[in-house]
Amino acid sequence: MGHIYPGSRRVPKVLKNLMKSNRRLTRIDRWSITFRNAEGKVEQKQMSEMLCYFSIGYTAQITLKFQEARSQAPNKLNKPWKNKLQYVMAGGVTVFEEAQVLNTFATLRVDGRVIKLPRVCKSIVVSNLSSMADGVNFWYLFLCIYTCIMGSAASTQKDLQTYSEPSLGDGLLEVMASKGLYKYLQMKLGMSHYRRLAQAREIEITFTKQIPIQVDGEAWMEPPGSIKFTLKNQMVGILGDIEPPRGIYPLF
Numbered sequence: 277m278g279h280i281y282p283g284s285r286r287v288p289k290v291l292k293n294l295m296k297s298n299r300r301l302t303r304i305d306r307w308s309i310t311f312r313n314a315e316g317k318v319e320q321k322q323m324s325e326m327l328c329y330f331s332i333g334y335t336a337q338i339t340l341k342f343q344e345a346r347s348q349a350p351n352k353l354n355k356p357w358k359n360k361l362q363y364v365m366a367g368g369v370t371v372f373e374e375a376q377v378l379n380t381f382a383t384l385r386v387d388g389r390v391i392k393l394p395r396v397c398k399s400i401v402v403s404n405l406s407s408m409a410d411g412v413n414f415w416y417l418f419l420c421i422y423t424c425i426m427g428s429a430a431s432t433q434k435d436l437q438t439y440s441e442p443s444l445g446d447g448l449l450e451v452m453a454s455k456g457l458y459k460y461l462q463m464k465l466g467m468s469h470y471r472r473l474a475q476a477r478e479i480e481i482t483f484t485k486q487i488p489i490q491v492d493g494e495a496w497m498e499p500p501g502s503i504k505f506t507l508k509n510q511m512v513g514i515l516g517d518i519e520p521p522r523g524i525y526p527l528f
Contacts, residue, residue: 303445333399336488340495386476
């Protein structure tokens with residue numbers, strides 16, 4: 277939970293405060309992750325569940341570089357603004373590196389169907405959130421500057437055209453792809469989104485080369501094999517003060 281986490285002594289107090297809270301509640305999907313090696317044998321990993329998001333490719337590479345920098349000098353990255361600066365620096369380094377093109381060694385299956393990756397695909401994102409990476413909406417933008425200026429949405433016929441509004445508790449994951457870091461910069465400016473590939477209940481990514489991946493912000497290099505996502509169960513979460521909630525439907 278981070279190097280500045282104060283320990284479990286405060287957990288009872290936190291739970292007591294939550295029980296007294298009169299905030300609204302919402303359902304949140306919990307996803308099981310099954311890792312298999314190149315021979316098809318199940319591998320036990322510390323990260324066997326996902327709540328928020330997963331990525332493979334250059335986006336995970338940026339997180340991995342940030343993680344390595346933080347582990348080498350934890351005292352220098354003890355404030356949010358320092359973390360953001362280091363993350364930007366990690367992204368800058370990645371720009372000058374040759375990112376792996378996933379088309380040559382990775383296969384994506386959603387609900388049993390093989391999905392063709394965009395040409396020169398360098399990242400696949402699987403998300404259960406409306407936004408991540410400091411508030412960026414990878415699926416689509418609610419307030420798109422490009423739309424306001426140009427009068428049309430920043431999407432193409434190659435995007436998934438029919439989909440339901442992403443939600444934390446709908447039993448579906450959003451699957452997206454990107455060709456490079458420039459797409460992330462466009463999203464930060466409100467000019468674009470990742471390529472929408474699918475909404476699915478079961479997702480499997482198979483790859484024949486070692487590749488950086490991240491699960492809920494924890495990144496590492498994963499050897500050849502496969503990763504499969506299936507719905508495990510649902511939990512209840514407390515809503516914040518954002519109005520209206522984005523992709524969140526209160527229980528009461």
